[in-house]
Amino acid sequence: MSSHNYGDSTRSLKAVSAQAIPGQPVSPPAVPAATYHLSDDDADLDTYGRASNPTWRRLESALAELEGASGALAFGSGMAAITAALNVSTKPGMVLVLPADGYYQVRRYAAEYLVPVGVTVIEATSSQIIDAAAGADVVLAETPTNPKLDVVDLRALATACRGRGARLIVDNTTATPLGQQPLSLGADLVVASATKGLSGHSDLLAGYVAANRPDLIAAVDRQRLLAGAILGAFEAWLLLRSVASAGLRFERQCHNAQALATMLQSHPGVRAVRYPGLADDPAHPVAAAQMRRFGALVSAELADATAVHALVRRSELLIAATSFGSVHTSVDRRARWGDAVADGFARISCGIEDTDDLLADIERALG
Template sequence: MTQPEPASSPARHPEFAPDTIVVETGRPQRVDGASVNPPIDLSSTFVSAGDISNSPYAYARFDTPAWTPFEVALGQLEHASLPGLVFGSGLAAISAVISLVPAGGTLIIPTHSYQGALASAEQIAGRQNFDLVTVDIADTEAVIAALDEAGQSTSGRVPAEGAAASAGAAEGRTASATAPGMLWIESPTNPMLEVADVPALTAAAKDRGFLVSVDNTFATPLLQTPLDLGADIVVHSVTKYLAGHSDVVLGAVVTSSTGLREELHTERSMRGGIAGPFEVWLALRGLRTLAVRLDRAQANAQAIAERLAAHPAVVETRYPGLPNDPGHARAAAQMNGFGAIISFTAESADKATAIAEAVRLWTPATSLGGVESLIERRRRHPSEPVTVPEGLIRLSVGIENLDDLWADLEAALA
């Protein structure tokens, strides 16, 4: 099937800043009488009398114009040469990417990854017979050692090594089959907010022939563009910051490799992990305000993190924007901001639960990235890694008035 023509957009001009691109990208052609916004296309099937491979659209499980504007927009924001691929959920996108790890290969993934990613990786590894290795993603030497060990264990199976494998990965469909495995990066991690040295790790992984995938949900493409840092694939839970209003469940994958995109497109089509037209339209509408939402939420998060770090009831505060945070220097070097997620630790699980139950303005709920501020004790989830402290609370800081947010949280801490 031919690649659908993207919507016209002045955002392709390199002189535009990212906060302009989020507003302008993925819009219809500028002709008299045209809509300013793309319409919601609800058709499940399309006219295609000839060779179906030459039709941009034929059946909505494969592609639909309902997805194209959002996919074009995300591809542009992530500095990809191709449109993204929208999925029915973040976990569907994650699982599709993890499924690229070949049998006999190795997936190296952060110990403190999103719990859904860890659970999916374990299940897929069992089915596809590849090794699963967890690492402290902030320990660059430990990650490189894991890459070396994994590469040695698969060297007899993999015909291409080092730069040759990386070249093969860039060229086409056999990219995942010829790689010895995949390095999965979350940075900052969920919920510990560890920051990986993304350029160093991607370079080390590519030198050894590994594919590199980065979950960019926390940072968003406004704060970090992993493809520019050497990654092969970028993953998003669109549910979070991109859509931004806690009203859709979606995921997305972005790559500049035609071969990898084809593999991921096939995985989406054959497994049926597709998105509804209305949800994708809502996500594109939410994307328009990403820059202003993130600016406000980040400013709130910075101030709240500073106040938490000085509060006597808080054992530890993790936020890359704090100068004494272990990930501060790396985040400052490779990101355009520090995000709006804070983790802090209370003295016990009971104390953390009491704090989450005592708030009136903050909403005790899972998920993140919406306009409203959320609070959650993470170890209440049985699948959360045991290395996450029992008293750890994750905050998704929203766009409400800063003083109101702090007054509510301070009262709960007391």
Template sequence: MTDLGDGTRCVHGGAPSPGVGDPLHPGPVLSSTFALGTSAQTPADFYGRAGNPTWRALESAIGGLEGGECTLFASGMAAIAAVFATRGRDGTVVLPSDGYYLARALAADLGLPVRTVPTTQAHEADLDGVALVMLETPSNPGLDVCDIAAVASRAHAAGALVAVDNTTATPLGQRPLNLGADIVVASDTKAVAGHGDVVLGHVTTADAGLAARIRDARTRGGAVPGPMEVWLAHRGLGTLDLRLERQATNARTLATALRAHPAVRDVRWPGLADDPAHEVAARQMRRWNGVLRFTLRDTDAVAAFLAASRFVESATSFGGLKTSADRRERWGDAVAPGLVRLSAGCEDTADLVADVLAALDACG
């Protein structure tokens, strides 16, 4: 399906060709056990921790979008843990100092040797003794970017794998495997499922041997997704193209309007032509997304803004139908207390912008 458009691939990816009278969207396979039969050959499905037809349908769809073999996990963090396991027993992991804070926390919990580097300096990282370089571009919550191809070239020369957390960009917005990355990891709780009712993650790679290791790690470690959650995410994926288009439009309009508001400073969205990240992002991203950031005076100003808004929900996830905002310093990110990561939803653009500006007026 690589010759088809984004919308077609989202709608039809992983879907079987139904016979007459068959459901167009089959329900989830909920059984944990499958009939083995009498043959000595083990069937594709035999136990719920090892495989499930509902998993394979969504894995096929996501893998088709990203250009590799996809393995689903119970959460984005479970997917990151599986990526960490690919480094083997030795070797340092390079992580973004300004990326998702729990990735760094997990690496510390696992006792991994870690070297941190800001996203914008990833192409200059010291790679001596490094086994894995994990990037997050655009970064969360700063929305800085790095040149994936440049980092991958240096990392491969040093014998290291490169993984890219693609959660913020989405599978439609960026294809890291095409840019030289070995692994893509993402939280499908966000844009892929898109409705705030699923916790899910995935890892994709074009290396068959690496894919087998990742799949074995899931089976043995047990970080398997529920079939119902996978089914819901597959249903949500069908509208990713449409949602992303509206979210990007809303983000662009909001970012432009926020720049002109006296209560706001430091507006960042890579899609703006003069954003510091725009030049690199425009080279490697196929489409823009709906996540932007800005800074208000302090914690109280953020609270007042959220209280005054009709449409902006206070929530820590992003990529959903409804616009949400999160004051990131509360989670320990090294940012200003008033920094807000805003995820533009699918509301009508004029309604959303009017609401946000009115709420900012109210918070002073």
């Protein structure tokens, strides 16, 4: 039975499982090494901690397996992964298209570091990005977008990029590789913050880049080596440990998100709800065609900022926190960070609480 036919929990577990060798630990320990003993023939796999680490390789093998990639590289954060991919993909004189409705820090990085060296940056919403790709050298897409949860048709976007000869980078953070595999839809590179769903415990920062092209992996690897944006061995081990349960956690999170979005649609205190898994959501047709699961995020607009704060204060289960993908259900009022949303816009990241408990708690807290 090939690995792609397994369920998510089996895929996650197999991705981190080592070959069974008698006498070796089932769960390998972290290798927190900065230097290694060197051989005489200069053929060492590991020489210095900034260049390689055995724990990285185990983690990267798992990430590549989940993304359907031939290779993956771990980074110290999602932003480190994204900026590495952008740095190896763009040169002065090129045109880069970025999501206008995606993670705001990526736009800030491009404005402060890429534009000054001669890269032309065009911001396009998820509905505009396919047309914008016609004039681009590099396109970065985020789908579903953070925080509004619009969905980009990756097959159509990949076709537009190929027609132009443009490189397509896809941020897979919100969907996770258990929700969609952008490489199979035509992406050249996948980037993601593993801080979110794959780690899932709000206790580490990590990111990764994955691809099926050895030349791109080699270029990103060189960028990581020289820039030094590495992931610590202990954090790599913690993430590897978390990936084993990612399928189980993500299944419950997606189930909770679907149920919560359905409940919020009919609540009088909620002005609008976005979730790609809702049949009447504008993103649903494309999401249903390219996603295996619809994710753990629900966007809901309440009356104002006071209503969002009251929701968290009255709840016994919700926490107010930025980021997402944790085992705890959290609420983030995104206008606080400068996103172009209403003051009462709340991004809710569903955790692994029992569904009935979570729905009852939020319904009571809404009043």
